[in-house]
Amino acid sequence: MLLEFKASNYKSFKEEMIFSLVPASKQKGLDYSILEEIINKKTYRGLCSSVIYGSNASGKTNIISAMDTFKSIVLRGNLRNSAEKDNPNVAAGVLELIPNNSLETAEPVSFSIKFVVNGLLVEYSFSMDLGRFLDVEYPRKILSESLAVNENLIFLRKEKLEFGSFDTIDILLVNEFALNAEGAVSLAKSNLNDEELFLVNGFKNMFSAKLVAMIHDWLDQQLIVIYRADAMHLIRKFNNLKKKSVYVEKTLNEAAVYFGINSNALGYVVEGEGDEAKLCSIFDKNSEKTAIPAELFESYGTIRFINIFPLVVGVLQNGGTLVVDEFDASIHPMALMNIINIFHNDEINIHHAQLIFNTHNPIFLNSNLYRQDEIKFVERDEDSHFSSHYSLSDFGTAGKKGSRKNEDYMKNYFIDRYGAIKDVDFTPIFEELIVQGKEV
Numbered sequence: 001m002l003l004e005f006k007a008s009n010y011k012s013f014k015e016e017m018i019f020s021l022v023p024a025s026k027q028k029g030l031d032y033s034i035l036e037e038i039i040n041k042k043t044y045r046g047l048c049s050s051v052i053y054g055s056n057a058s059g060k061t062n063i064i065s066a067m068d069t070f071k072s073i074v075l076r077g078n079l080r081n082s083a084e085k086d087n088p089n090v091a092a093g094v095l096e097l098i099p100n101n102s103l104e105t106a107e108p109v110s111f112s113i114k115f116v117v118n119g120l121l122v123e124y125s126f127s128m129d130l131g132r133f134l135d136v137e138y139p140r141k142i143l144s145e146s147l148a149v150n151e152n153l154i155f156l157r158k159e160k161l162e163f164g165s166f167d168t169i170d171i172l173l174v175n176e177f178a179l180n181a182e183g184a185v186s187l188a189k190s191n192l193n194d195e196e197l198f199l200v201n202g203f204k205n206m207f208s209a210k211l212v213a214m215i216h217d218w219l220d221q222q223l224i225v226i227y228r229a230d231a232m233h234l235i236r237k238f239n240n241l242k243k244k245s246v247y248v249e250k251t252l253n254e255a256a257v258y259f260g261i262n263s264n265a266l267g268y269v270v271e272g273e274g275d276e277a278k279l280c281s282i283f284d285k286n287s288e289k290t291a292i293p294a295e296l297f298e299s300y301g302t303i304r305f306i307n308i309f310p311l312v313v314g315v316l317q318n319g320g321t322l323v324v325d326e327f328d329a330s331i332h333p334m335a336l337m338n339i340i341n342i343f344h345n346d347e348i349n350i351h352h353a354q355l356i357f358n359t360h361n362p363i364f365l366n367s368n369l370y371r372q373d374e375i376k377f378v379e380r381d382e383d384s385h386f387s388s389h390y391s392l393s394d395f396g397t398a399g400k401k402g403s404r405k406n407e408d409y410m411k412n413y414f415i416d417r418y419g420a421i422k423d424v425d426f427t428p429i430f431e432e433l434i435v436q437g438k439e440v
Contacts, residue, residue: 001035001046001352002223002321006112006125007066011091012059012380012387014100016110019063021047021354024373024393032344033371035352037116039150044116047374048343052358053365053413054378055422059387060358061227063378064325065089068225069098070111075220077200078193079128079140089227095140101133102385108143115321117218120168123148124215126197141194147203149211157198161189172210222320224311226327246270246291247277255309259335261302266294279306301330312339312355319351327357328364340369365409375409377420392418 001021008016023034023045035046054060072092076082082093091097098109112125126145131138145157153164163185166173177184184206191202204212248267256266268277269291280291281298294303308324315322328336342348343355358378364370373393380387392409395418412418 001037001044001116001319002113002354003044003046003116003121004112004114005067005070006110007063007070008110009100009103009107010066010069010098010109010111011062011100012385013062013066013389014103014107014384014386015388017063017066017387017389019050019376019389020373020391021050021356023047023371024391027371027373027393029367030344030371032346033374035354037119037352039116039119039121044121046116046352046354047371048349048353049340049355049370050357050374050376051364051370052356052376052378053360053362054358054420055380055424056360058378058380058420058422059389060378061325062387063389064225064227064323064356064358065091066111067223067323068092068227070113071219071223071225073111074124074197074200075216077197079130079142079195087227092227095130096134096136096138099130099133099135100386103132106131106135106138115218115223117214117222120214121150122215122218123151124199139194142197145198147199155198155203157192161192161198166207169208169211172208172214174206174208177207222315222318224315224320224322226308226311226322226324228325246280246282246289248282251313252306252309256302256306259302259305261298264297266298266306267291279303299330301332304330305335312342315353315355316342316349317351319353321354321356324355324357326359327355328359328361333361333363337363337369340364362410362413365413367406367409377418379420 003020003022005019006016007013010017033048035048037044037046052060052063068087068089069092072082072087072089073079073095079095081095084093087093099107106129108127109130110125110127112123114121114123116122124147127143129138129141129143131140142157145155147154148164150168152168154166154169155164156162166177166181188198188202188206192198193201199212199215246267246269248265253265265282267280267282269280270277279294281294281296283290283292294306298306308327311322314320340355343353365375371393373391375392376389377392378387378389413421
């Protein structure tokens with residue numbers, strides 16, 4: 001369960017951006033949206049969903065990009081650029097694209113995350129010196145790094161490496177750690193690498209491979225971040241594939257029927273060697289099944305739904321956190337609202353799954369659908385071009401801009417009561433082009 005993510009000096013977010021899924025104080029209503037985890041008799045509460053609003057180029061996608069970039073850096077364990085080029089979030093692998101492009105001097109880039117996994121509250125953060133924007137040759141360096149479990153410090157890295165108590169992770173330490181603790185600490189302090197995260201390297205090898213594996217697996221398998229959902233293409237893999245075979249999944253086809261596909265089935269076709277299968281539309285013709293690539297027959301919205309639905313199923317089954325850029329693009333709002341309600345249904349969402357997405361569709365600004373602390377905004381200053389992030393619940397209930405539960409959130413948003421909206425008028429451009437007879 002994700003509780004909080006922070007980032008600073010990441011693209012348009014110069015100041016610290018705090019994306020919180022902790023319920024705001026004094027918020028009432030829609031209590032089914034609140035997840036609870038008990039750790040050492042202390043209850044930690046998190047929201048099961050969040051929707052992010054803001055005008056174009058405000059920085060909404062940069063929140064999702066920051067999560068994806070943080071995840072990518074931790075999984076590879078260093079500040080070197082990634083050799084893989086298949087991630088549409090280029091900044092995740094090309095780190096010179098991260099720093100804010102308006103800064104004249106280098107400032108640290110920082111990330112922090114707080115989440116619950118396997119009955120443990122994990123807080124991990126690091127800051128790094130990447131130089132200025134597009135500074136390719138700059139010698140990168142980890143400036144600070146810390147890990148806490150159940151609110152107890154495990155290690156803190158700054159100029160030097162210091163350790164707290166290992167009592168909270170005692171059962172996760174390497175075998176016979178107590179006998180070799182002094183040597184491990186001494187060796188760790190003398191072998192720090194400026195470009196490498198201590199968590200994924202020294203701490204994993206000398207202190208607790210089990211804890212690092214737990215954190216790694218949560219980031220890799222539970223925190224599902226989809227940057228540029230419009231470019232997503234789900235590749236299905238099956239064991240023991242037979243060449244020229246069709247694999248039809250019952251659950252996927254049942255969902256497709258509810259979505260509106262009832263003239264044909266959908267399946268995955270294996271044509272050549274390997275374990276990858278391609279999504280196809282399946283037809284019964286002359287008592288035989290015929291398959292054609294889905295993109296030749298199905299609508300763009302249908303293909304997006306089919307690509308993303310297995311991810312929704314996966315996080316609900318495994319208690320993951322699904323973060324999607326423009327989750328709602330080309331998919332009917334009624335289908336989306338039903339998916340949101342499923343995450344809000346505590347009889348179905350028993351594994352504490354979470355859904356986070358950004359959107360331009362105002363239909364979700366509804367007090368019957370979202371709590372105020374689940375509705376987030378991103379606004380970009382026209383002078384500094386820096387982005388800021390805040391929640392509807394931050395306005396409180398008093399004063400001219402106060403927001404009360406039964407108000408019309410959509411109306412208030414469009415009259416610019418919450419900010420994060422921009423008046424767009426292209427008329428002057430067309431007046432100049434048409435009236436004066438100019439060409440583009």
